[in-house]
Amino acid sequence: MPSFSEMSWSLAATSVFFVLMGVQPPVITSLKHKNMICDKLEECACGFPTGEGVNLTALASTTLILNDTESKVVFYFNPCTAAFGPCPNNSVICMVDDNSTKPLNLGSKGGSSFSSQGVFGPVFINYNEGDLATEIQLDCTEYAQNTTLVFNENYNRFEPSLEVKYHLLLQSPEACFKPVEGYYSSNVVREGISSGALFLIIMIVLWLAYILIGSVANHLISGATGWEMIPHYEFWRNLPTMLMDGVKFVANGCKPPPSYDQI
Numbered sequence: 001m002p003s004f005s006e007m008s009w010s011l012a013a014t015s016v017f018f019v020l021m022g023v024q025p026p027v028i029t030s031l032k033h034k035n036m037i038c039d040k041l042e043e044c045a046c047g048f049p050t051g052e053g054v055n056l057t058a059l060a061s062t063t064l065i066l067n068d069t070e071s072k073v074v075f076y077f078n079p080c081t082a083a084f085g086p087c088p089n090n091s092v093i094c095m096v097d098d099n100s101t102k103p104l105n106l107g108s109k110g111g112s113s114f115s116s117q118g119v120f121g122p123v124f125i126n127y128n129e130g131d132l133a134t135e136i137q138l139d140c141t142e143y144a145q146n147t148t149l150v151f152n153e154n155y156n157r158f159e160p161s162l163e164v165k166y167h168l169l170l171q172s173p174e175a176c177f178k179p180v181e182g183y184y185s186s187n188v189v190r191e192g193i194s195s196g197a198l199f200l201i202i203m204i205v206l207w208l209a210y211i212l213i214g215s216v217a218n219h220l221i222s223g224a225t226g227w228e229m230i231p232h233y234e235f236w237r238n239l240p241t242m243l244m245d246g247v248k249f250v251a252n253g254c255k256p257p258p259s260y261d262q263i
C-alpha cells in the first residue's frame with residue numbers, strides 16, 4: 001500500500017512531467033524552427049508571441065534623413081507617420097535624387113509590413129509602392145543616443161529578394177526588443193510562465209486545499225483519524241497505479257501492456 005507521501009511525490013512528479021513534456025519543448029522548438037513573422041501591432045510597432053517586440057513610437061516626431069552626397073540621393077523616412085520634408089502627402093518614406101524634380105514615394109502611411117529572421121534575429125520593415133520595394137533593417141544600438149538612417153551594406157546577399165530595390169538600416173536605441181502591448185498568444189505568457197504551467201500550478205494548489213480542508217472536515221464531522229481523514233482516500237491511493245497504467249498503455253502504442261498474469 002503506497003503511503004500518502006509516496007502518493008504526493010508521484011503526483012508531483014507526474015505534474016512536473018506534464019509541465020515539461022506538455023508545455024516547454026513545443027514552445028522552444030516552434031520559436032526556433034519556424035520562420036517567424038513579427039506581427040504588426042501599430043504602424044511602427046510589431047510583436048512576437050513571446051510578448052517582446054519593437055516599438056518605434058518614440059521616433060514619430062522626427063523625420064530621419066539619409067543624405068548620400070556620393071550618389072546625390074536623399075531619403076526621408078518617418079516609420080510612424082507621414083514624413084516631413086519634400087515627401088508627398090501621406091508618404092512615410094520618399095527619395096529625392098539629383099535628376100528628379102519630384103520626390104519619389106517609396107511607402108505610404110499604413111503600408112508597412114514586418115518580417116524577421118527568427119525570434120532573436122533582426123526585424124525588417126518593408127514597403128511596397130508600385131514596383132518599388134524597400135527594406136529597412138532595424139538595428140538595436142543600445143548605447144548610442146542618436147538614431148541614424150544609413151544604407152544597409154550587410155543585407156543578406158545569399159538570400160536576395162529580387163524585388164527589393166533599396167536596402168536601408170535604421171540604427172537606434174528605439175529599435176531594441178522590449179515588451180509590447182497587445183500580443184499574447186494562446187500558449188505563451190510573459191515572464192516565461194506558460195498558461196499551461198499556470199493552470200497546473202493552480203490545479204495543484206486547489207488539490208492541496210481540497211485534501212487539507214477535506215481532511216479537517218472528515219475529522220470534525222465523522223471523527224475520522226489517520227488516512228481515513230483524506231477525502232476519497234481509496235481513489236487517491238489508486239491514482240499513481242492508474243497513472244502508471246495509463247502511461248504504460250500509451251507507451252505500448254495504445255495496446256494493453258503485457259499484464260502480470262501473462263508473465
Ligand SMILES: *[C@@H]1O[C@H](CO)[C@@H](O)[C@H](O)[C@H]1NC(C)=O
Nearest residue numbers: 065066067068069073074085
Ligand atoms: C545633403 O548634403 C549636401 C552636402 O553636404 C548639402 O549640400 C545638402 O543640402 C544636403 N541635403 C539635405 C536635404 O540635407
Ligand SMILES: *[C@@H]1O[C@H](CO)[C@@H](O)[C@H](O)[C@H]1NC(C)=O
Nearest residue numbers: 082086087088089090091102
Ligand atoms: C497635401 O495636403 C495639403 C493640405 O492638406 C494640400 O494643400 C496639398 O496640396 C497636398 N499636396 C499634395 C501633393 O497632394
Ligand SMILES: *[C@@H]1O[C@H](CO)[C@@H](O)[C@H](O)[C@H]1NC(C)=O
Nearest residue numbers: 071072073096097098099100
Ligand atoms: C542621374 O542621371 C545621370 C545621367 O543620366 C546618371 O548617370 C545618374 O546615375 C543619375 N543619378 C541618379 C541618382 O539616378
Ligand SMILES: *[C@@H]1O[C@H](CO)[C@@H](O)[C@H](O)[C@H]1NC(C)=O
Nearest residue numbers: 062141143144145146147148
Ligand atoms: C547626437 O545628436 C546630437 C544633436 O542632435 C549631437 O550633438 C551629438 O553629437 C550626436 N551624437 C552622436 C554620437 O552622433
Ligand SMILES: *[C@@H]1O[C@H](CO)[C@@H](O)[C@H](O)[C@H]1NC(C)=O
Nearest residue numbers: 041042045055057180181182
Ligand atoms: C508603443 O509605445 C507607445 C509610447 O511609448 C505606447 O503608447 C504604445 O502603446 C506602444 N505600443 C505597443 C504595441 O506596445
